Amino acid sequence: MVPVSAGLVHTSDYPGNYPGYDDTWDMQKFQKNFRIDIVHLDESTMEFDMVGIDAAIANAFRRILLAEVPTMAIEKVFIYNNTSIVQDEVLAHRLGLVPIKADPRLFEYRSTGEASAEEEGSEIDTIQLQLKIKCSRNPRATKDSADPRELYLNHMVYSRDIKWVPIGNQADVFADSVIAPVHDDILIAQLRPGQELDVIMHCVKGIGQDHAKFSPVATASYRLLPDITLLEPVEGERAERLKRCFSRGVIDIQDVAGKKVAKVVDSRLDTCSREFLRHDDLKNAVKLARFRDHFIFTVESTGILPPDVLVTEAIKVLMVKCQRFLSELDSTDLE
Amino acid sequence: MAGEGEKKPVLEMVQADGADEGCVTFVLHNEDHTLGNSLRYMIMKTADVDFCGYTITHPSESKINFRIQTRGSIPATEPLRSGLNELSDVCQHVLNTFQARVNEFKERQEEPME
Numbered sequence: 001m002v003p004v005s006a007g008l009v010h011t012s013d014y015p016g017n018y019p020g021y022d023d024t025w026d027m028q029k030f031q032k033n034f035r036i037d038i039v040h041l042d043e044s045t046m047e048f049d050m051v052g053i054d055a056a057i058a059n060a061f062r063r064i065l066l067a068e069v070p071t072m073a074i075e076k077v078f079i080y081n082n083t084s085i086v087q088d089e090v091l092a093h094r095l096g097l098v099p100i101k102a103d104p105r106l107f108e109y110r111s112t113g114e115a116s117a118e119e120e121g122s123e124i125d126t127i128q129l130q131l132k133i134k135c136s137r138n139p140r141a142t143k144d145s146a147d148p149r150e151l152y153l154n155h156m157v158y159s160r161d162i163k164w165v166p167i168g169n170q171a172d173v174f175a176d177s178v179i180a181p182v183h184d185d186i187l188i189a190q191l192r193p194g195q196e197l198d199v200i201m202h203c204v205k206g207i208g209q210d211h212a213k214f215s216p217v218a219t220a221s222y223r224l225l226p227d228i229t230l231l232e233p234v235e236g237e238r239a240e241r242l243k244r245c246f247s248r249g250v251i252d253i254q255d256v257a258g259k260k261v262a263k264v265v266d267s268r269l270d271t272c273s274r275e276f277l278r279h280d281d282l283k284n285a286v287k288l289a290r291f292r293d294h295f296i297f298t299v300e301s302t303g304i305l306p307p308d309v310l311v312t313e314a315i316k317v318l319m320v321k322c323q324r325f326l327s328e329l330d331s332t333d334l335e
Numbered sequence: 336m337a338g339e340g341e342k343k344p345v346l347e348m349v350q351a352d353g354a355d356e357g358c359v360t361f362v363l364h365n366e367d368h369t370l371g372n373s374l375r376y377m378i379m380k381t382a383d384v385d386f387c388g389y390t391i392t393h394p395s396e397s398k399i400n401f402r403i404q405t406r407g408s409i410p411a412t413e414p415l416r417s418g419l420n421e422l423s424d425v426c427q428h429v430l431n432t433f434q435a436r437v438n439e440f441k442e443r444q445e446e447p448m449e
Contacts (some may be wrong), residue, residue, distance in 0.1 A: 014379040015382055024380060025377065026429075031428055037436070038437060041440055056373045057429075059373075063368065068369070137409040308433075313431060315429055321369075322423040329416055332346070
């Protein structure tokens with residue numbers, strides 16, 4: 001692991017930078033030093049470490065997770081009746097942001113306006129959803145109640161009211177998995193008696209670069225592992241103050257020959273607040289840096305795909321990009 | 336490059352007159368820092384590359400100018416091709432390692448339940 005002080009971002013490990021040291025790309029060396037450690041994994045969040053890779057490639061994975069892994073989201077909203085207080089375009093915008101639990105790998109992109117621009121879309125690239133709800137007065141409510149939950153029926157439109165309308169052979173293909181929003185308690189609109197919503201929605205496949213509603217992650221981020229080294233032994237009362245300068249669990253006070261000595265136990269827990277620099281007697285005792293090639297990734301999925309599937313799809317997207325340019329190079333060479 | 340009416344360019348080569356084959360600016364369409372920076376890193380690690388850099392000409396246009404200058408008379412398409420191949424191999428290795436570790440983690444999680 002190569003430690004570097006905060007501030008240096010660009011690589012210095014290209015061949016010729018350090019005399020007498022060959023930094024040319026060596027796949028064997030990379031494969032020997034590279035490792036991935038999974039720290040936490042469940043259906044919605046994942047934390048894992050990627051060690052031995054450069055920031056350029058780690059950042060490429062992060063950017064792809066945010067913007068280039070495709071998902072299905074509501075794109076076209078056909079409003080047949082909207083007498084609610086929510087305007088048509090606001091309603092359509094809110095519907096687009098509802099995450100739809102449909103595996104995007106089973107669908108194709110909709111071809112952009114080739115022959116017929118107003119084509120309804122086929123079963124291979126579109127999911128049709130319907131939202132049809134009408135608010136009415138509750139006949140069984142007591143005379144003097146003021147609670148809208150008692151007075152009205154269907155006055156809150158939730159995402160659980162969105163129903164899937166299978167087109168073509170989708171009913172057979174998706175027989176065991178129901179296509180619906182990921183969460184069924186997203187409030188879309190509020191109604192009062194007499195108001196109704198009658199809306200047909202088409203979901204298409206898209207990427208986050210086009211519109212943020214297509215992004216499959218709540219967020220995906222990484223941080224670098226901090227490197228905390230004590231340059232001199234810190235004892236007694238100074239050790240107690242040093243312990244308070246860092247996040248809890250980073251520094252431990254140990255009993256060595258009757259004296260209390262500070263020791264760095266787990267630098268991973270630190271948030272690098274650099275509080276120790278504010279104390280004149282402690283600022284020269286610690287060196288704070290980061291390991292430049294140790295990335296702690298946190299991937300939070302919106303629920304459409306599990307986070308480990310998202311990371312594998314992101315890596316595949318980068319591979320596809322490379323292959324596309326390779327085949328482009330080959331085709332121009334042949335001419 | 337022969338193109339049909341509708342075909343959009345994906346990769347173009349721009350060469351200054353009088354310069355040899357080793358100094359070429361490639362224009363990659365529909366790309367940004369995601370591929371640009373990672374490809375630049377892989378090509379910088381290649382031997383015999385004097386200069387390698389990329390620019391996003393204007394943030395409203397999604398294309399990058401990718402410049403490679405090689406030492407000697409090596410055509411610039413060679414380090415580009417080897418950089419793309421190596422980046423693809425790195426991705427493959429990362430993918431294999433990641434999937435193996437995820438399966439290991441899931442198996443370890445199921446053990447206490449058995």
